[in-house]
Structures are given as structure tokens and as C-alpha cells.
Amino acid sequence: MSIYEKHVFVCVAGKTCPTQGSEAVWQALRDEVKACGKLESIRVNKAGCLAQCGNGPMVVVYPEQVWYGHVTVEDTAAIVHEHLLGGQPVERLRYVKTKPAAS
Template identity: 55%
Template sequence: MGQYVRHVFVCTHGEFCPFDGSAEVHRLLKEGVAARGLKKSVRVNKAGCFNQCGNGPMVVIYPDNVWYGKVTPERAQRILDEHIVGGRVVQDLVYDAPPGPNKNAGRMADINAARAAAGTRPPGSS
């Protein structure tokens, strides 16, 4: 038997999800779990890239094996209330893609262009 009823992973250490706000999504989910007294049964962890770059912020919930993409703070609140607390998958927010890497080259190019214009680099790059 596992340690947690649900284990939530947020891509906060990939090159692209952080640009679209994954740190805030992680914070909202982690604080929301704590505020509801669920820290013993639900773990919210930061994670590296899920190979779905440009479709983020990405959130994955196990053992349900449910993936959510483009998770805004508002969507994170729904995922918290409906799925993590309520146990019901938020069907209209589910990320539906074939197994394996599914990168959104257009969004990745936009993020890289924005970074180049701002003179910034992705997190973790030197």
C-alpha cells in the first residue's frame, strides 16, 4: 500500500511550464491541500519535465493517472476542489494526448522568443 491516497506532480522544473505559471499552480495546490487538512493523504510535489512542453503548466495525479494541461490558477482551484478533495476527475480539463512525448512546438517557440526579447533564460540553464 502506498503512502498517499493521491500524489500530485506539477512540472515546475522543465524549461517551459514555469514560464506559463507552474510555480503558482504548485503553490495553490500545496497550500490548498494543507488548508483542507489533507497533508497526510495527499502529497503535492514539484517535478521536472513530462515531455509535454508547451502544453503546460502540466499537472499529473496518481494513482488516478490523470493528466491536466494548461492549468491556470482558476483551473488549479477546480482540480483541487473537484478531483483532489472530491475524488471526481475534472473531465473538461483532462489533457488528452497519445502516450509519449507531445510537445507544442508553436508555444515553445513563442516562449523562447519572449525570453530572447527579454534577455532571460529558462530556469536551470547557464
């Protein structure tokens, strides 16, 4: 049994995500989870490089292993309400690897 129902990782390191606003995305996700009273069951962690540089800010949600790319602060409410709370990944934000990531 998992300690958390959902575990969210936001890349805040590496060469590109930090320059694309990933810290603000992390903060917005965490703030929205907190506002919903779910901090004990949904963990939002800062993560190191997720090796998909140039497609960020990158976010990955476990246990589903759903990846999101190019996430903005404006997108975070949808991720929290539709996916983390509602159980339906936000298809329009899903990251599909189409080319090698920048190194």
C-alpha cells in the same frame, strides 16, 4: 498500500511550464490541500519536465494517472475539491495529447 491517497506532480522545470506559471500552480494546489487539512494524505510535489512541453502548466495525479494541461491558479480549487477530495477528475481540464510535444 500507498503512503499517500493521492500524489500530485506539477512540472516546474523544463523549457515551457516555468514560463507558463507552473510554480504558482504548484503553490496554489499545495495551499488548498493544506487549507483542507489533507497534507498528510495528499502530496503535491514539484516535478521535472513531464515531456509534454508547451501544454503546461502540466499536472498529473496518481494513482489514477489523470493528466491536466494548461492549468491556471484559478483551476486549482476545482482540482482539489472535485478530484483530490471528491474523486471525480475535472474533465474540462484533462490533457489529451493531440500533437507531439515541443522539445
